[in-house]
Amino acid sequence: MKVQEKTIENCQAILTIEVEEAEMKAALDEVYKQASEQVEIPGFRKGKAPRELIEKHVGKEKIQKEAIEKVAPEVIQKAIIQENINYYGRPAVEVLGNEPLVLKTTVPMPPEIELGDYRTLKTKKEKVKITSKEVDETIESIQKQMADWQPVDRPVQAGDMITINLESEVEGKPFIKEQGSQYQVEPDKTSYLPGLANEFVGMGAGEEKKFELKLADDYPVAEMAGKTASFQAKVLEVKQEELPDVDDDMAKKVAPDIEDLKSLKERIKTNLEAKQNQKARSEYEVNLLDELIEKSKLNYPPALLDNEIEKMIENQVRQWQMYSRSKEEFEERLKQTSYQSLKEQFKEPAEKRLKRSLVLSKFANEENITVSEDEVNAEIERIASEAGDKKDERLESLNKPETRSSIHGELMTTKALQRLTELAEKPTKNKKDQKNNTKTKSEEEKSE
Numbered sequence: 001m002k003v004q005e006k007t008i009e010n011c012q013a014i015l016t017i018e019v020e021e022a023e024m025k026a027a028l029d030e031v032y033k034q035a036s037e038q039v040e041i042p043g044f045r046k047g048k049a050p051r052e053l054i055e056k057h058v059g060k061e062k063i064q065k066e067a068i069e070k071v072a073p074e075v076i077q078k079a080i081i082q083e084n085i086n087y088y089g090r091p092a093v094e095v096l097g098n099e100p101l102v103l104k105t106t107v108p109m110p111p112e113i114e115l116g117d118y119r120t121l122k123t124k125k126e127k128v129k130i131t132s133k134e135v136d137e138t139i140e141s142i143q144k145q146m147a148d149w150q151p152v153d154r155p156v157q158a159g160d161m162i163t164i165n166l167e168s169e170v171e172g173k174p175f176i177k178e179q180g181s182q183y184q185v186e187p188d189k190t191s192y193l194p195g196l197a198n199e200f201v202g203m204g205a206g207e208e209k210k211f212e213l214k215l216a217d218d219y220p221v222a223e224m225a226g227k228t229a230s231f232q233a234k235v236l237e238v239k240q241e242e243l244p245d246v247d248d249d250m251a252k253k254v255a256p257d258i259e260d261l262k263s264l265k266e267r268i269k270t271n272l273e274a275k276q277n278q279k280a281r282s283e284y285e286v287n288l289l290d291e292l293i294e295k296s297k298l299n300y301p302p303a304l305l306d307n308e309i310e311k312m313i314e315n316q317v318r319q320w321q322m323y324s325r326s327k328e329e330f331e332e333r334l335k336q337t338s339y340q341s342l343k344e345q346f347k348e349p350a351e352k353r354l355k356r357s358l359v360l361s362k363f364a365n366e367e368n369i370t371v372s373e374d375e376v377n378a379e380i381e382r383i384a385s386e387a388g389d390k391k392d393e394r395l396e397s398l399n400k401p402e403t404r405s406s407i408h409g410e411l412m413t414t415k416a417l418q419r420l421t422e423l424a425e426k427p428t429k430n431k432k433d434q435k436n437n438t439k440t441k442s443e444e445e446k447s448e
Helices: 021-038 051-058 060-082 132-145 196-200 248-252 261-295 302-323 327-335 339-366 373-385 388-398 401-425 429-447
Strands: 002-009 012-018 092-098 101-108 112-114 148-151 161-170 173-184 208-214 228-242 297-299
Touching (some): 021 060, 101 302, 261 401, 339 401, 388 401
Antiparallel strands (some): 002 012, 012 101, 092 101, 112 297
């Protein structure tokens, strides 16, 4: 093995490696041996057929490819050690020539991060104030949840609940197929199918209708955004909403310890404050981290971003599979979405997530933040305790190495963000000096 060329750029080492003839021969010999023991050739016992016949049955190109796949990891590892490269992930390999075998490998190296001054961040936490309007909106939502739906013999109106059969196509391909599904007619509600609710208004039970609608430009499946869908609908039943009165009786039905409407409103306000405070806290942490990213210098191998994009694509596909009503629907969705469009869709959010992860990890290291095994065990015990009778099964699942590692990472993130907010909220000497300097300057201007 001989390294012909070495370049370091963008946190990656690019090596051009010439594989020695003896190394390639050893790999070919091993591939031929394995093939001869697996392939059945008339007139020869396994392992005894000559190479010429093995090539005819297996294919010379396939044998060559397998030999390269066998020798490449070994010579790349040797080259990495020889060139003293601190690698940070799986190298990418490209064949440049075959006689002799020449490989080009791109080896990711550790990211380079120079943190900005995280003790002088200026982001402020949003103050939470719950209004009477928000409480009333929650009361209205509870009222709707407790509504009774009664069948009516009249055309569909806005707000009704209808039972429908609905089929549609986009460019001749199946899109939606619903049988006996319930749908609340809300024309003013934002939808990825604008105008769908309006098509049902005025229809009666037993009535059928054909119509076309343009899918929203921000439709989740990029290939279908803005396209026209053809629909065929049949209304099976129409129901209208009957709301209960907003009074003490309704309030008592919400929870056993609520005595009247006043206590329900107080409970709602308390819950909304807790929820909004948690949301404000989360947004504050993210904004602080983003401010630190802006003040920091980052350089990382492109492979890290590619890996992050792959994770997001895999997660998206899992969600599609989970929420698809049939195997056919899932497969159709995959057909309608190209891999390249998903890469483009997730590039920006993946880059944000990667930068946040790298900067927060560097910050945790700077602040000597650690998570002990006892802390991981305590968190596992807390999560498992919520499983009730199935606690032991949950414990077994949570104690798998990959799950423990994930919990360790989550705890590290929590502790790091907590420390970052502590520093941001704690008045530092620099901030005090800055405030005093501003005051002194103001007093000087007055005296002038």
